[in-house]
Amino acid sequence: MTSNRYLTWTFDTFTKLGIKGPTPLPGLGNFWSLYKMGMVKFDIEMIKKYGPVHGVYFGRQPLMTIYDTSILKQIMIKEAHLFPNHFNLQLFAPPLDKILFTLTDEHWKHVRSVVSPIFSSGKMRKMSDKINKCCKTFHKNLKVEADMRRTFDFDSACDAFTMDLIASVGFGVSIDSHNNPNNLFVRMAKKVFQNKLTLGVVLLSPWLLKPLTRLGVPLFENDFIQFFTDVINRTIKEKDDDADDNELDFLQTLINAHQASADGDNLRGNKDLLAQSLSFFLVGFETVSVTLSYLCYNLACYQEHQERLFKEIVQIIGKENPTYDSIKQLTYLDMCLNETLRMFPFATRTDRVASQDVTINGLFIPKGMAVGIPIHFLQNDPDYWPDPHVFNPERFSEDNWKVSIVDPMRFMPFGAGPRNCVGMRLAKMEVKMAVVHLIRNFRFDVSEKTDVSCVVVVDDGGGGGDDDDDENNSLLC
Numbered sequence: 234m235t236s237n238r239y240l241t242w243t244f245d246t247f248t249k250l251g252i253k254g255p256t257p258l259p260g261l262g263n264f265w266s267l268y269k270m271g272m273v274k275f276d277i278e279m280i281k282k283y284g285p286v287h288g289v290y291f292g293r294q295p296l297m298t299i300y301d302t303s304i305l306k307q308i309m310i311k312e313a314h315l316f317p318n319h320f321n322l323q324l325f326a327p328p329l330d331k332i333l334f335t336l337t338d339e340h341w342k343h344v345r346s347v348v349s350p351i352f353s354s355g356k357m358r359k360m361s362d363k364i365n366k367c368c369k370t371f372h373k374n375l376k377v378e379a380d381m382r383r384t385f386d387f388d389s390a391c392d393a394f395t396m397d398l399i400a401s402v403g404f405g406v407s408i409d410s411h412n413n414p415n416n417l418f419v420r421m422a423k424k425v426f427q428n429k430l431t432l433g434v435v436l437l438s439p440w441l442l443k444p445l446t447r448l449g450v451p452l453f454e455n456d457f458i459q460f461f462t463d464v465i466n467r468t469i470k471e472k473d474d475d476a477d478d479n480e481l482d483f484l485q486t487l488i489n490a491h492q493a494s495a496d497g498d499n500l501r502g503n504k505d506l507l508a509q510s511l512s513f514f515l516v517g518f519e520t521v522s523v524t525l526s527y528l529c530y531n532l533a534c535y536q537e538h539q540e541r542l543f544k545e546i547v548q549i550i551g552k553e554n555p556t557y558d559s560i561k562q563l564t565y566l567d568m569c570l571n572e573t574l575r576m577f578p579f580a581t582r583t584d585r586v587a588s589q590d591v592t593i594n595g596l597f598i599p600k601g602m603a604v605g606i607p608i609h610f611l612q613n614d615p616d617y618w619p620d621p622h623v624f625n626p627e628r629f630s631e632d633n634w635k636v637s638i639v640d641p642m643r644f645m646p647f648g649a650g651p652r653n654c655v656g657m658r659l660a661k662m663e664v665k666m667a668v669v670h671l672i673r674n675f676r677f678d679v680s681e682k683t684d685v686s687c688v689v690v691v692d693d694g695g696g697g698g699d700d701d702d703d704e705n706n707s708l709l710c
C-alpha cells in the first residue's frame with residue numbers, strides 16, 4: 234500500500250520485496266533494539282546479520298538500509314532526481330518545518346538555489362575577519378585555563394566558540410559566550426536543544442509528535458522562536474542598503490536575496506527566512522563544535538601528527554591571520570580533518586525517499602520507501618579501511634587518494650549529490666581556522682584525569698602566533 238510520499242506500516246512490506254530484516258515490535262518497529270544499541274552499532278549488527286540491503290522499521294516507516302556503494306551512487310548522484318527528499322519525521326512545528334533539510338521537491342529546489350550562493354567561495358572570503366575574531370576570543374579564553382594549569386571541559390569550550398561563530402557569522406552579533414553564559418542570545422540559542430520531554434517522544438514514538446504539537450506542546454520553546462523572529466524583523470527594518478559587503482552576515486545576505494526579486498517572493502515570505510536563519514543553529518552549531526573537538530583529541534593522542542601539523546602551520550601561515558585562501562595551502566591540515574571526519578562523522582547516517590517505483594541494479598525500490606545510508610559504517614568498515622580506529626591522515630594524502638582504489642561513496646561526512654551539506658565550505662573553514670590559531674599557540678596532550686573529552690595543552694607551541702605575545706602558554710582542557 235503506498236501513500237503519497239511514504240509507505241505505510243505493514244509487517245510484510247519487506248517480505249513481499251524479498252528483503253530480510255529484524256522482526257519489528259507492533260507500534261514501535263525496531264526502535265527498541267536501536268535505542269539499546271545506538272544507531273552505529275545497530276547498523277553494523279544489521280548489516281552483518283541481514284546483508285548489505287535489509288529492511289528495518291523506523292517507527293511506522295519501513296526503511297531500506299543500503300550498504301552497497303554502487304546502488305548508493307545511483308540513488309544519491311546519478312539518479313538523484315528520483316530520490317529528491319529526506320525522510321521527514323515531521324518533527325518540527327512551524328516555522329521550523331521549513332528548514333532546508335526538511336523541505337521537499339520544488340520548494341526545496343527553490344530555497345536551495347537562494348541559500349547556496351551564501352556559501353560561495355567569494356562569500357567565504359568575506360567571512361574570514363569575523364571567524365578570526367572569534368578564534369582570537371577562543372584562544373584568549375583557553376589561555377586563561379592554560380595559565381591556571383587546570384583541567385577543564387574542552388567540549389564546552391568548543392561549544393562556546395561555535396556559539397560565538399553562529400552569532401557573528403549568522404546574525405552579526407558579537408558575543409563571548411564562554412564568559413557571558415547569561416547573554417540573552419546565548420540563553421535563547423541553548424533552548425534549541427533543551428526540550429527533553431519532546432526529545433524523548435521523538436526517540437520512542439515520533440508519530441506522537443504531530444498530535445502533541447496540535448495540543449500546543451512544541452518541540453522547541455516558543456520564546457526561542459519569538460526571540461529570533463524579533464531579531465529578524467528588526468534586521469529587516471534596520472536594513473542598511475549602503476552596508477559594506479564585507480560587513481554582511483548571513484541573515485542580512487538572506488534578507489537581501491529575499492528582497493532582490495521584484496515581488497519579494499524569492500524566499501516565500503518571512504517564514505522561509507526565519508526557518509533558514511534558525512537552521513544555522515540546528516545544523517551549524519553542534520556539527521562544527523564536535524568535529525573541532527574530535528580533531529583536537531586526535532592530535533592530542535597522536536603527537537607526531539600534531540608536530541607535523543604545527544610545522545606546516547608555522548611554515549605557511551606563520552604569524553598571519555589565516556584566510557580562506559591561505560588555509561587551502563595547508564594540505565596536512567586537510568588530511569587531518571578528513572581523517573577525523575572519517576572516524577567520527579557527525580551524521581552517522583542520512584537518507585532519501587523514492588519519489589516513484591524504481592529498479593536500481595536489479596533492486597526494486599517502491600515509491601515512498603525511505604532509504605537509509607549508514608555513513609559511519611561505510612567510513613569505518615575494517616574490511617575496507619584497515620585499522621579504522623587508528624588516526625592515520627596519510628589515508629587522505631594526494632598520492633594515496635589517487636592511486637588507491639578509494640571509493641568516494643565510502644567517504645561522505647557531508648553526504649553526497651545535490652542534497653549534500655550546503656554549509657560544508659563554511660564548516661571546514663571554521664574548523665581549520667580555529668585549528669591554526671590553537672595549534673600554533675598550544676600543544677595538546679591527553680589528560681590523565683579523564684579519557685575522552687579532555688586534552689591537556691602543556692605549553693606554548695612555540696609558533697609565536699599573533700594571538701598572544703606571552704611565552705609559556707600552558708593549558709589544561
Ligand code: HEM
Binds near residue numbers: 654660
Ligand atoms: C562538520 C560540520 C558538518 C557536517 C559533518 C555536516 C553534515 C551534513 C550532512 C551529512 C548532511 C546531509 C547530506 C546528505 O543527506 O547528503 C547535511 C545537510 C545540511 N547541512 Fe550540514 N554539516 C556540517 C555543518 C553545516 C553547517 C555549518 C551548515 C550551515 C551553517 C550546514 C547546513 C546544512 C544544511 C542546510 C543541510 C541540508 C541541505 C539540503 O537538504 O539541501 N551544515 N550536513
